[in-house]
Amino acid sequence: MDVFELGDRSGAARAALSKAIADDYQAQTAGLSILECLAVSNPAIAIRYVEDLNDLAWQGSSVIRYAAQNVLQQLELEIPSAPAKVPLPAFYRLHFPETPKPEISLSGDVTPPGEPLPDTEDPFDLTRMYHHVLKRLASDVELSFDNLVRRMAQLMRIVAPPETWSAKIEREIYRHNERIGLKLTYRRPRSLVAQHAFGLLVSELCDAEVVEWIPTYVREILVVADPPGNLVNILPRPDWLYIPAAEELGKYP
Incomplete structure (x- = not known):
């Protein structure tokens, strides 16, 4: 964002953004997050990507669709027509046979702070954070909650191979970030x-x-950027503002 605001004289940031929104889900998420903010702070830059945004407006994942459509709406441009049914x-x-669905994760009640979630192949464990919205969807569309859970777990493996989002990979990312400060x-x-x-579901x-x-x-589940929050100038936390920690945060911080 700062490079764009300063002028991007070499064009490197513009090229990197174009590459990101034409890449995989992870890169597109990052690229569209920047575009959502640019649509608010510098529409003249964001509007250069209208053709790409039109291509993404009905892309496979609703996360990408929603972000692309948000940018188009912010730019007061028309959203392309939805695809045929x-x-x-x-x-x-x-x-499917009835499957036990314990309220507590198979790996235990609480994951220690800073630790990645343990690897699992259980679809109900994999999708646990989405159960509240999957249950509402199941009710609205008159489909089985179990099937929605299993389908989402199946789609996770389609989005990316499990070895790319394992606990081991997350620890490697953490250690890498620590080493470079x-x-x-x-x-x-x-x-x-x-x-x-x-x-995708x-x-x-x-x-x-x-x-x-x-x-x-x-909608709130699909959001990748919050321009008003992302663009605000960060100020140091005042000493008098108390932030709870550890056990004070409760079971679900």
Whole structure:
């Protein structure tokens, strides 16, 4: 963002952004986050990417669709027409044997602070953070919650191979950042894959017209950028502002 605001005289930032929004889910997420902010702070730059945004406005993952459409709306441009209706994948109608769904993760109640979530192949464990919205979707579209859970877990492996978002990879990223002294926050690989898997699931339901684009209660799950928050000037936290830590945060900080 700073490079764009300063002028990007070499064109390197513009080239990197173009490459990102033509790349995989992870790169597109980062690129569209920048474009969402540019659409607010510097529309003249964001509007150069209209052709790319039109191509992404109905891309597979609803995460990408929603971000691209947000930029187009911010630029007061028309969103391309939705694609023609397609059949709902048969997976959603399959019947599975009843599966235990414990409220507590199979790996335990609380993951120690800073530790990645343990690896698991259990679909209900993989999608646990999305159960509240999957249950509402299941009710609205009259499909099995179990099937939505299993489909999302299946889509996680389609978004990226499990070895690329394992606990081992997350620890390697953490150690790498520590070694180079990088203190910036970053998206954990598994959380990004899960978000896009959920986005693919929503797209499948919308493209089959099982649910209208886009249910209001799923929007916050698909967000990749918050321009008012992302663009605000960061100020040091005053000493008198108390921040709770550790056990004070409770079970779900």
